[in-house]
Amino acid sequence: DAMVIQNPRYQVTQFGKPVTLSCSQTLNHNVMYWYQQKSSQAPKLLFHYYDKDFNNEADTPDNFQSRRPNTSFCFLDIRSPGLGDAAMYLCATSRDAGVSEKLFFGSGTQLSVL
Amino acid sequence: DQQVKQNSPSLSVQEGRISILNCDYTNSMFDYFLWxxxxxxxxxxxxxxxxxxxxKNEDGRFTVFLNKSAKHLSLHIVPSQPGDSAVYFCAxxxxxxxxxxxxxxxxxxxxP
Incomplete structure (x- = not known):
């Protein structure tokens, strides 16, 4: 089955130690997104790629970076994690076919910062 | 500022009854809504x-209603089943x- 896969499912890092979360997709979708979801809050968009074109949200901290080396993979890099960065990180994909296009999500990576 | 609001964090219903989940939005530019x-x-x-x-849009037991003037939408599940127990996001x-x-x-x- 075509899908969006996130690894690892749980990630523990230390305060200030760089961490990378990964996402892969077999849907061959143009667009890949990273959302951050803190407990009981709405998923918040950090940024997205349309093919290799990177689109950052205005309020995404500089501490968060992303890479998309090819269509299938996208990485979220947190350069110096703080306690406030502990959250669920959701990767999603979509085609770029108009306003009615759905997003397909991975299962997420739960990040803990000690 | 939250542009999409779901003011009820939780809802409990009996199996077989109707579940109604509500969502309000503030941005009048929104023109497509998903659950x-x-x-x-x-x-x-x-x-x-x-x-x-x-x-209105209907798909089996699920119906979504949109009231543009009130900037409000709702999801109706009829009849509700135990397998419907989950978190529902409006987008x-x-x-x-x-x-x-x-x-x-x-x-x-x-x-149940």
Whole structure:
């Protein structure tokens, strides 16, 4: 089955130690997104790629970076994690076919910062 | 400032009864709305959607209603089943923006 896969499912890092979360997709979708979801809050968009074109949200901290080396993979890099960065990180994909296009999500990576 | 709001964090209903989940939005530019369902340890999955040119969309037990003048939409599940127990997210998009803006979710518990 075509899908969006996130690894690892749980990630523990230390305060200030760089961490990378990964996402892969077999849907061959143009667009890949990273959302951050803190407990009981709405998923918040950090940024997205349309093919290799990177689109950052205005309020995404500089501490968060992303890479998309090819269509299938996208990485979220947190350069110096703080306690406030502990959250669920959701990767999603979509085609770029108009306003009615759905997003397909991975299962997420739960990040803990000690 | 939250543009999509789900003011009820949780809802409990009896099996077989109707579940009504509500969502309000503030951005009048939104022209497409979606509902996602999320089980524990899984990512959100698409459930049903509606365009702003419609006021109702139905898919089996699920119906979404849109009231543009009130900037309000609702998801009706009839009849509710225990397997419907999950967190439901309302999401919105406007033409020209790829990403979805989400609400904070409503946890639905359907009691057998």
């Amino acid at each position: 996602y369902k999320k089980y524990p340890a899984e990512g959100p999955t698409f459930l049903i959607s509606i365009s702003s040119i419609k006021d 919105a998009r406007f033409t020209g923006r790829r990403a979805l803006t989400f609400g904070s979710g409503t946890r639905l518990q359907v009691q």
